[in-house]
Amino acid sequence: MTPERAILTCAINGVLTDPAQHPVPVRPDELAAEARRARDAGASVIHVHFRRQEPGMGRLPSWDPAVAKACCDAIRTGAPDLLINMSTGVVGDDIAGPLACLDAVRPELAALNAGSLNYLKTRQDGAWAWPPMLFDNPVAKISKFFAKMQEVGAIPECECFDTGILRSVGLFLHNGLLRPPVHVSLVMGVASGMPAKAAWLPLLLAEMPAGAYWQTIVIGRDEVWDVHRRTAELGGHLRTGLEDTFSLPDGTKAASNGPLIEALARVAREAGREIATPAEVRAMLAAPHTPEETA
Numbered sequence: 001m002t003p004e005r006a007i008l009t010c011a012i013n014g015v016l017t018d019p020a021q022h023p024v025p026v027r028p029d030e031l032a033a034e035a036r037r038a039r040d041a042g043a044s045v046i047h048v049h050f051r052r053q054e055p056g057m058g059r060l061p062s063w064d065p066a067v068a069k070a071c072c073d074a075i076r077t078g079a080p081d082l083l084i085n086m087s088t089g090v091v092g093d094d095i096a097g098p099l100a101c102l103d104a105v106r107p108e109l110a111a112l113n114a115g116s117l118n119y120l121k122t123r124q125d126g127a128w129a130w131p132p133m134l135f136d137n138p139v140a141k142i143s144k145f146f147a148k149m150q151e152v153g154a155i156p157e158c159e160c161f162d163t164g165i166l167r168s169v170g171l172f173l174h175n176g177l178l179r180p181p182v183h184v185s186l187v188m189g190v191a192s193g194m195p196a197k198a199a200w201l202p203l204l205l206a207e208m209p210a211g212a213y214w215q216t217i218v219i220g221r222d223e224v225w226d227v228h229r230r231t232a233e234l235g236g237h238l239r240t241g242l243e244d245t246f247s248l249p250d251g252t253k254a255a256s257n258g259p260l261i262e263a264l265a266r267v268a269r270e271a272g273r274e275i276a277t278p279a280e281v282r283a284m285l286a287a288p289h290t291p292e293e294t295a
Helices: 028-041 065-078 096-105 139-152 163-175 198-206 224-234 257-270 278-286
Strands: 008-011 045-048 083-086 109-113 117-119 133-135 155-160 183-188 213-218 237-240
Touching: 008 028, 008 257, 028 045, 028 065, 028 257, 045 065, 065 083, 065 096, 083 096, 083 278, 096 139, 109 139, 139 155, 155 163, 163 183, 183 198, 198 224, 213 224, 213 237, 224 237, 224 257, 237 257
Parallel strands: 008 045, 008 237, 045 083, 083 109, 109 155, 155 183, 183 213
Antiparallel strands: 117 133
């Protein structure tokens, strides 16, 4: 696959977004329907979080492997060519749930949170939007996740919330903890992490390991689209969905993932990029990779 082709990922539902307030899918049939909408709009990859299935509990995460399998089986039945990228993010040392879900799902890709972050946000009056939380991802935890991903054949997607985490990915490669080619996601827009500013991208690319595949994960409202445009211009891959934003480029609220992916595909094409099909993405992931091939 040539660097001109952009991989579109749909972040279909997120971890805590309340389905009573926003149109995020929770049940397997809802996930399958949204995955089809995203696929029809140009997405090749679905990034999915699993939610509790009991009535009224869909705002909360689930690490039940039976739930994970039911959700991913539904996506694969509804849109068989899509690749699944499974979330693994969890606070604390107990990662038995995500590891069991990796075993149950055996996704093509999986998020590997590549470092720790004080996950913070303040309200207009300065009060904390939620109790200050450490999203802890020490090296020992990362190593366990990487070993399981290798075991089940999932490609690790290194999520980097700040510049130090991005630079750590290069150290993981040098140490042998990770293996090339590395896949990097620049997570931009978390209040205590990297801002959603397009001007940052050339600086971040200078810190990227040679030969890395990269995409941006941009959290926010109107500002996310400037970052998507610059990402497309610089040859990066693209992700959006109801996990990351509810806002379309014109400021209106998206009623589903489909319009967000349609807008992202337009951004890619306006930058001169073609949209990669799922078959092309699979071929790219399976092919030998050198730094010269990096988008």
